[in-house]
Amino acid sequence: MLTPPITSRDHVTGNQQGSTEIVEYGDFQCPYCGEAFGVVRGLLQALGDVKFVFRHFPLSESHEFAMDAAIAAEAAARQQQFWPMHDALYQHQQELSDELFTELAQQLQLDLERFREDMQDNSLVSKVEADFESGIRSGVNGTPTFFINGKRFNGDYRNLLAVVRH
Amino acid sequence: MLQKGDKAPDFTLAASPDKTVSLSELRGKNVILAFYPADWSPVCTDQMALYNETLRFFERHNAVLLGISVDGKWCHQAFAKDRNLHFDLLADFEPKGAVSRQYGVYKDGESQRALFVIDDQGVIQWSYLSPIGENPGADGILQALETVNATA
Numbered sequence: 001m002l003t004p005p006i007t008s009r010d011h012v013t014g015n016q017q018g019s020t021e022i023v024e025y026g027d028f029q030c031p032y033c034g035e036a037f038g039v040v041r042g043l044l045q046a047l048g049d050v051k052f053v054f055r056h057f058p059l060s061e062s063h064e065f066a067m068d069a070a071i072a073a074e075a076a077a078r079q080q081q082f083w084p085m086h087d088a089l090y091q092h093q094q095e096l097s098d099e100l101f102t103e104l105a106q107q108l109q110l111d112l113e114r115f116r117e118d119m120q121d122n123s124l125v126s127k128v129e130a131d132f133e134s135g136i137r138s139g140v141n142g143t144p145t146f147f148i149n150g151k152r153f154n155g156d157y158r159n160l161l162a163v164v165r166h
Numbered sequence: 167m168l169q170k171g172d173k174a175p176d177f178t179l180a181a182s183p184d185k186t187v188s189l190s191e192l193r194g195k196n197v198i199l200a201f202y203p204a205d206w207s208p209v210c211t212d213q214m215a216l217y218n219e220t221l222r223f224f225e226r227h228n229a230v231l232l233g234i235s236v237d238g239k240w241c242h243q244a245f246a247k248d249r250n251l252h253f254d255l256l257a258d259f260e261p262k263g264a265v266s267r268q269y270g271v272y273k274d275g276e277s278q279r280a281l282f283v284i285d286d287q288g289v290i291q292w293s294y295l296s297p298i299g300e301n302p303g304a305d306g307i308l309q310a311l312e313t314v315n316a317t318a
Contacts, residue, residue, distance in 0.1 A: 061218045061250050136220055136308060141301040142212050 002150040003137040009127075010053045011082045014044045018051035020164055023147040025055050025135040028070060028089045029063035029096055036144040036157045037090040043161045050164065054086060056131040057143050065096035068119075070128045072101040075118035079110045167270035167280065169293055174199075174284040175268040179256035180239040187232065187254055189288070196229035196314055197284040198307055201266055201277040203298065205237045205245035205255070209279075213301045218251050220304045227311035228286070232256055235277050236263050271295065283310040 002023055006012070010023075024040065026033040044052060056073075058066035069089050076085035088104045089096070105115040118124060135145070139152055146153040146160060155163060168174070174197075178188040189197065200217060202210045217224075217231055224231055233255040237245070242255040258265045258277060266272035271280040281302060283292040292310035296302035 059215065059219055061252075062215055132219070133223060136223065136304045139303050139305050141216055141303040 001138065001152075002147045003134060005150060006051075006053055010055065011077065011086075012051060012053050013083050014050045014052040015048055016051060018049045020047070020049055021051045021053070021147075021149050022160075022164065023053040023055060025057035025131075025138075025140045025143060025145045025147075027056075027058050027063060027066045027143040028073070028086075029066040029093065030059065030143045031093070032157075033144045034090055034093045036146075036160075037087075039157055039160055041087075043164065046161060047164065055135060056128045057135045057140055057145070058128065058132065059143065067125075067128065068098065068101065069096055070131075071119055071124050072104070074124040074127055075115050075121075076105065076108065076110060078118050079114065081108050081110060084108050167293060167295055168282070168290055170290055172290045174282065174288050174290050175265070176288075177265045177268070179234070179258060179265060181254040181256055182243050183239050185254075187256060189284070192230055193288060194286050196227060196286055196311060197282075198224060198229055198231045198311075199234060199269070199280075199282040199284065200231065201234045201269065201271050201280040201282075203276040203279060204235060205241050209299055209301050210235070211249065213279075214245075214251060214255075215249060216301065216304060218249065218253065220308075221252055223304070223308060224311070227308075227315055229283075229311055234258050234265060236266065236275070281307060283307060283314060285314050 044050060056070040058070045060067045073082055073085045076082055092100055105112055144157055146157060176190045178186050181187045204210055214233055231253045236258050238259045239257040242257055246255055263272040266277040271278040279296040279298055281294045282290055285291045291314045294306050
């Protein structure tokens with residue numbers, strides 16, 4: 001079961017009042033998460049009744065830029081641009097680097113000075129780590145892992161749309 | 167399979183070509199034993215990668231993680247290096263599976279996918295046998311460690 005359930009500190013997109021709640025634990029450098037990004041985007045376009053939450057689960061030992069990418073998304077969130085940054089990171093997954101984070105921040109017209117400061121802010125590291133720990137608690141074993149209405153989805157994420165539709 | 171309340175059998179196994187680890191050396195710490203079938207196999211690789219990321223949470227509970235399989239020390243060394251693992255993988259290689267047998271988790275030539283949490287006095291406080299093809303994750307381990315610390 002999802003622990004803790006969706007709270008106000010989560011990043012939510014889709015229909016805020018949606019009756020189906022999907023939570024993804026993801027890593028911006030994980031290729032399967034990159035693939036799942038397309039699946040989720042299609043799902044949100046197809047279904048108007050889904051509330052979607054992204055939580056960080058960076059596998060830092062395997063993926064060099066996973067942690068920094070998560071922090072970049074959180075830094076963008078401080079300027080209300082979490083989802084645009086989330087999307088941009090997946091769209092540029094092959095090119096992740098420190099330079100890219102700044103470039104994307106620029107494209108999203110963020111206050112760069114503030115973005116750079118926030119990238120160094122330890123409280124953002126703590127936030128990402130809290131997400132990771134909640135993933136461990138919830139029984140996340142790898143990425144991406146999805147929860148549908150609080151329950152871990154053990155099937156293939158490529159079938160997510162069909163599963164949610166039924 | 168040994169259960170909660172059983173005394174954890176002591177053992178000494180090679181952790182690398184030039185290092186051995188004995189369970190009794192770790193008295194005073196909680197120990198997590200993660201038996202698994204084989205280096206490099208997909209589920210085991212994911213499981214060990216997950217624990218590698220979770221080490222800092224185990225350490226908060228004064229716990230040391232040891233992976234154990236029947237693979238040899240050179241195989242372990244190559245696997246650990248390739249995956250950047252920061253914990254010891256022990257070789258239950260000769261006599262094959264001797265320690266896995268002591269813990270009751272040896273079958274068909276391999277260690278089964280089994281977890282044990284042993285307290286600082288060397289007593290098993292939690293054990294779990296996972297289906298062979300299923301990554302058991304780390305949530306059960308963390309819950310067990312919390313219980314151990316609460317009663318200690």
